[in-house]
Amino acid sequence: MKLLTWTLVLSQLVNAQQGIQEEEDALYSRAIKLMSESPLIDTHIDLPQIIRGLGTPLDVIPQLASKLPGHVDIPRMREGHLGGAFFTVWAPCANQVLNQEYGADFLETTEGLRDSLEVxxxxxxxxxxxxxxxQAAFSSKEIRAAFANGKIASLIGMEGTHFLGNSLSTVRLYAEMGVKYLTLTHTCHSSFAASNGFGPPLESSNHGPGLxxxxxxxxxxLNRLGVMIDLSHTSDQxxxxxxxxxLAPVIWTHAGARAIQNHPRNVPDDILRLIGDGPGQNPGIILSVFFPPFIGPSPETANVSGVADHIEHIASIVGRDHVGIASDFDGMYSSVIGLEDASKYPNLIVELLRRGWNDTEINNVMGENLMRVMDEVDKVKEDMKDKIPSTAIWEKRTDLPADWGGPDLVYLPYDVQDVVNSRPKHDEL
Structure with a gap:
């Protein structure tokens, strides 16, 4: 009799386990189906810095089709059913990585602009x-076209303003070259804005706590140029x-919720409340990152479920039409458990399905929300098409008007020499 009882219990356990596996298989199949119908767009992949670090970059690029160290290569993007990606233009904060100082007014020269152009x-x-x-894409329409062609829609973001030479001219030229978002700071302050750093307290900027x-x-x-404003890394102010x-929606291309994990790189609830569809709110989007220190206090909580917790908390404040996905792959030493590399995106979709997100909400979080923001940013650009470029320069610069006249101003026409010679001479020059 006891043997019969244990046999029955064991049979029930096996059947239960089989039922759980069948349910998981069904969820995974549903996730893959959704990902085949609508693009999952990752707004922050640092693959270019890996390519730059592995050797002479143009010699490394062919290897992308096979296997690269790190989190991302073409086979894994394909296995993960990635529909689109923003690859980032970035150069490190020279004072934090290269032992070079920007000076109190950010006027010391570095190789950042050259390096960012190479990226x-x-x-x-x-x-x-x-x-x-x-396939290159610069708009939601072109993302959809690339996806319909079976290609990974490939877009360009720029992470930081510290390497722009204190110049709006460089920003305008990068926009012409296809940059679709600009992060207002990285982990250091710039002449444009104050940063929240990476984790340890960051000494305050000499130029204020915000913009x-x-x-x-x-x-x-950026509004005029149709470039999305990315607030990841920036100070709360x-x-x-x-x-x-x-005038356009703002974005966070890779951030989490500070209420879930108290890290300065995550967004606090009071700022999240400024985003949404209500009166006076900005209709932007927060795209959730996979970096363990931003997700949970321990390895066990820094997992795919933890990422979903951040997405759901953010959505509980801003609404499910204002959330998205952003890995930060190849820009971190490790990703969370269950999202270890670019082959694992379906695991996050399965987790959201398990939590009851419907097909429309899944499509939105994968990419429709982001493409809506892109369309609204493009509309603002169209509305501002007759506005002339800003003439502003960084007030601390001393190189303008340019002193390029050569010995005895020989390179300048006489009447221009007269103008130059009539300028007041500053003691510091």
């Missing part, structure tokens, strides 16, 4: 050299200033 060149060559897998006057000009210029000033 942009890497991205463009990645796309050009792998046309069977990647500088020059940074306010940048926000308006920079976030507030930009939300208050921007």
């Amino acid at each position: 942009l060149d890497i991205i463009k060559n990645m796309i050009k050299q792998h046309p069977e897998h990647m 500088t006057e020059f940074g306010k000009e940048l926000v308006q210029e 920079t976030m507030r200033d930009a939300i208050d000033l921007s």
Whole structure:
């Protein structure tokens, strides 16, 4: 009799386990189906810095089709059913990584602008050299076209303003070259805005806790250019200033909820309440990151379920039409459990399905919300098409008007020499 009882219990356990596995298989199949119908767009992948670090970049790019160290290569993007990706133009904060100082007014020269141009060149060559897998996109319409063609829609974001040479001219040129979002700071302050750093307390900027006057000009210029304003990494005051000033939706391309994990890189609830569909709110989007220190206090909580917790908390405040997905792959030492690399995106969709998100909500969090924001940013650009470029310069610069006349101003016409010679001479010059 006891043997019969134990046999029955064991049979029930096996059947229960089989039922759970069948349910999981069904959820996974449903996730893959949804991902085949609507693009999952990751707004922050740092693959270019990996390529730059592995060797001479243009020699490394062909290897993207096989296997690269790190989190991302074409086979894993394909396995993960990735529909679109923003690859980031970035150069490190030189005072934090390269032992170079910017000075109190950010006027010391570094190689940041050169390096960022080289990273942009890497991205463009990645796309050009792998046309069977990647297709350049600059709008929601072009994302949909690439997805319909079975390609990974490939877009360009820029992370930080510290390498822009204190110039709006460089911003305008990057926009012409295809940059679709600009993060207002990285882990260091700039002439445009104050940063929240990476984790340890960051010494306050000499130029205020938020946007500088020059940074306010940048926000308006980004609106005019149709470049999305990314508030990841920025100080809380920079976030507030930009939300208050921007005519277009703002974005966080890789952040979490500070209420879930108290980290300065995550967004506090009082700022989340400024985002949404209500009166006076900015209709932007917060895209949730996979970096363990931003997700949970322990390895056990820094997992795919933890990422979903952040998405759901953010959505509980801003609404499910204002959330999205952003890995930060290849820009961190490790990703969370269950989302270890670019092959694992379906696990997050399965987790949201398990929590009761319907098909429309899944499509929205994967990419429809982001594409709606892109369309609204483009509409603001169209509305501002007759506005002339900002003439603002960083007030601390001493190189303008330019002193390029050569010995005895020989390179200048006489009447221009007269103008130059009539200028007041400053003691510091």
